[in-house]
Amino acid sequence: MKMNVVIAGVGMTRFGKHLETGLKALGCEGVQAAIKDSGLQADDIQVAYVGNAAAGLVTGQECIRGEVVLRAMGLGRIPVINVENACASASTAFNQACAMVSAGYYDVALALGVEKLYHEDKRKSFAAFSGAVDVEALQDILASLAQNAKDSGSGSASSGA
Numbered sequence: 373m374k375m376n377v378v379i380a381g382v383g384m385t386r387f388g389k390h391l392e393t394g395l396k397a398l399g400c401e402g403v404q405a406a407i408k409d410s411g412l413q414a415d416d417i418q419v420a421y422v423g424n425a426a427a428g429l430v431t432g433q434e435c436i437r438g439e440v441v442l443r444a445m446g447l448g449r450i451p452v453i454n455v456e457n458a459c460a461s462a463s464t465a466f467n468q469a470c471a472m473v474s475a476g477y478y479d480v481a482l483a484l485g486v487e488k489l490y491h492e493d494k495r496k497s498f499a500a501f502s503g504a505v506d507v508e509a510l511q512d513i514l515a516s517l518a519q520n521a522k523d524s525g526s527g528s529a530s531s532g533a
Contacts, residue, residue, distance in 0.1 A: 377470045380480075381410025389490040395427055399441035399486035412480065419451045420482040421469045423461030426500035430491050441486060458504055461485060 383405025385398050399422075407414055422438025433440060438452040457464040462485020469481035491497050505513060 375474050375476060377473045380412060381406045381408070383407070383409055390488065391490060391492065393488075395424075395431055395433060395437070395486060395488045396441050396444040398488060399484055400445040402486065403442070403445060403447070403482065403484055406482070414445075414447050416480045417447065417450060417482045418478040418480050419453070419469070419472060420447070420484060421453045421455055421465035421472075423455040423457070423463070423465035423483075423485040424487060425456050425458055425461045425504075426487060426489055429500040429503065430488055430496050437486075438484070441484070447482075461487075 383402045385401045390398060407417075420438060420442055422441065424437045427437050428434045436454070438454045439448075442448065442450075442452060453465075453468065455461050455465040455468065462483070465485060466483040469483035472478050473481050489497055489500060
């Protein structure tokens with residue numbers, strides 16, 4: 373069954389480090405702007421797809437990221453599907469929300485992508501990326517990158533003190 377899906381509203385936060393702003397506040401800001409833009413009410417939303425890849429490593433929030441963000445703004449009692457698909461988490465959430473409306477399962481779906489990659493402790497931020505590679509092949513990948521850098525002349529010269 374193919375049906376037309378209408379994007380009724382959009383919202384976003386200003387791109388930045390947002391060191392003092394948590395994941396919940398960032399997500400709520402975007403959702404509230406989208407609801408306002410749509411002319412709908414929060415109660416009209418029947419399901420939410422929330423894309424996030426790194427909160428577990430950066431902020432420690434695991435398993436219920438979407439539920440935490442949406443409940444903080446009073447949006448509950450709807451199915452919340454958390455989507456993790458690396459850098460495509462938000463677009464996959466959007467795809468799934470559209471697919472469910474198109475299939476006729478829901479009339480109004482929310483798609484939210486929210487990420488907080490900046491942390492005062494840079495190791496936490498970098499940890500989010502170190503796990504975004506095939507960890508079983510990490511040594512081979514690093515060796516290949518080093519060889520490519522050497523072959524292209526962009527590798528660092530070793531010093532023989």
